[in-house]
Amino acid sequence: MAFESLSDRLSKAMRKISGQGKLTEKNMNDMLKEVRMSLLEADVNYDVVKNFVADVKEKALGQEVMESLNPSQMVVKIVHDEVQTLLGEEDAQIHFKKQGMTTIMMVGLQGTGKTTASAKIAKYCKEKLKKRVLLVACDVVRPAAIEQLQTLGKEIDVEVFSLGANVNAVQTARQALDYANDRQKDLVIFDTAGRLHIDEALMQELSDMKALVQPDEILLTVDAMTGQDIVTVAKDFNEQLSITGLVVTKLDGDARGGGLLSVRSITQVPVLFVSNGEKVDDLEAFHPDRMADRILG
Ligand code: GDP
Numbered sequence: 001m002a003f004e005s006l007s008d009r010l011s012k013a014m015r016k017i018s019g020q021g022k023l024t025e026k027n028m029n030d031m032l033k034e035v036r037m038s039l040l041e042a043d044v045n046y047d048v049v050k051n052f053v054a055d056v057k058e059k060a061l062g063q064e065v066m067e068s069l070n071p072s073q074m075v076v077k078i079v080h081d082e083v084q085t086l087l088g089e090e091d092a093q094i095h096f097k098k099q100g101m102t103t104i105m106m107v108g109l110q111g112t113g114k115t116t117a118s119a120k121i122a123k124y125c126k127e128k129l130k131k132r133v134l135l136v137a138c139d140v141v142r143p144a145a146i147e148q149l150q151t152l153g154k155e156i157d158v159e160v161f162s163l164g165a166n167v168n169a170v171q172t173a174r175q176a177l178d179y180a181n182d183r184q185k186d187l188v189i190f191d192t193a194g195r196l197h198i199d200e201a202l203m204q205e206l207s208d209m210k211a212l213v214q215p216d217e218i219l220l221t222v223d224a225m226t227g228q229d230i231v232t233v234a235k236d237f238n239e240q241l242s243i244t245g246l247v248v249t250k251l252d253g254d255a256r257g258g259g260l261l262s263v264r265s266i267t268q269v270p271v272l273f274v275s276n277g278e279k280v281d282d283l284e285a286f287h288p289d290r291m292a293d294r295i296l297g
Helices: 004-018 025-041 046-060 071-087 114-128 145-156 169-182 200-213 229-241 258-267 288-296
Strands: 102-108 133-138 159-161 187-192 217-223 245-249 271-275 283-285
Touching: 004 025, 004 071, 004 288, 025 046, 025 071, 046 071, 046 258, 071 258, 071 288, 102 114, 102 200, 102 229, 114 133, 114 145, 114 187, 114 217, 114 245, 114 271, 114 283, 133 145, 133 169, 145 159, 159 169, 169 187, 169 200, 187 200, 200 229, 217 229, 229 258, 245 258, 258 271
Parallel strands: 102 187, 102 217, 133 159, 133 187, 217 245, 245 271
Antiparallel strands: 271 283
């Protein structure tokens, strides 16, 4: 399970101090050392770890804590709160237009789960938020991406717009917008092309689409199994496209957690959804507090 090792180690570090009647600077430092090591081993970004430990230390060594009735419990809470701050202060949501049609561009490297996530988000918005959704197949590069989206669309009973693989993505997007307007859709989700690596052609195509669609959200899918690479990819996409949110996929695997824990504080972009399986229902809105509970056991 994802985060298993990190979660084990952090809870052990916490137990170390909560078992102590009195909190001394020595056992606090031992605990912080353990926290630092467990975060680094979970592949959390070095600067993020450094700041995290410094913040916990500063708060924990404050007079209020040291003189309180149960200092160790307060320190455990401080660690919990800091993990939650890393993951995001509050639940982030899709920004729907107050009136008219909302548009989302899904972007990401090939294989991260972008096409599947497009369908999962469509299902989520249709069922939970009662939106009239149109999916648009703009990944005309990866063979079979269009058929994949059409199959998923049938499964979740959401219409899929496509002009086939011979019409370019921008042109497809333009016609899709007219189509969706005519049919008074509330939400249009564009599945775009990915590449194995970020390259200029990909970014140019996405920028052109962005200029045309002027999306309300640009959501980047990142694979939790790729660890700190999430941060690099998110930074690059953010610089070029100003992404508005992240979908972290494959949390059902045994990801160590470093990417998810680092990405928010490095990019300042919130995680909106996490995906934990291949099926269309395997998507959850992201709750930083619940994830912090899960990580800290
Ligand atoms: P794309 O190239 O980014 O559009 O990626 P796809 O949506 O085609 O997904 C690539 C592969 O990852 C497919 O086999 C998906 O079933 C699988 N996949 C996507 N999301 C998840 C997930 O959350 N967990 C698991 N285990 N597999 C996933």
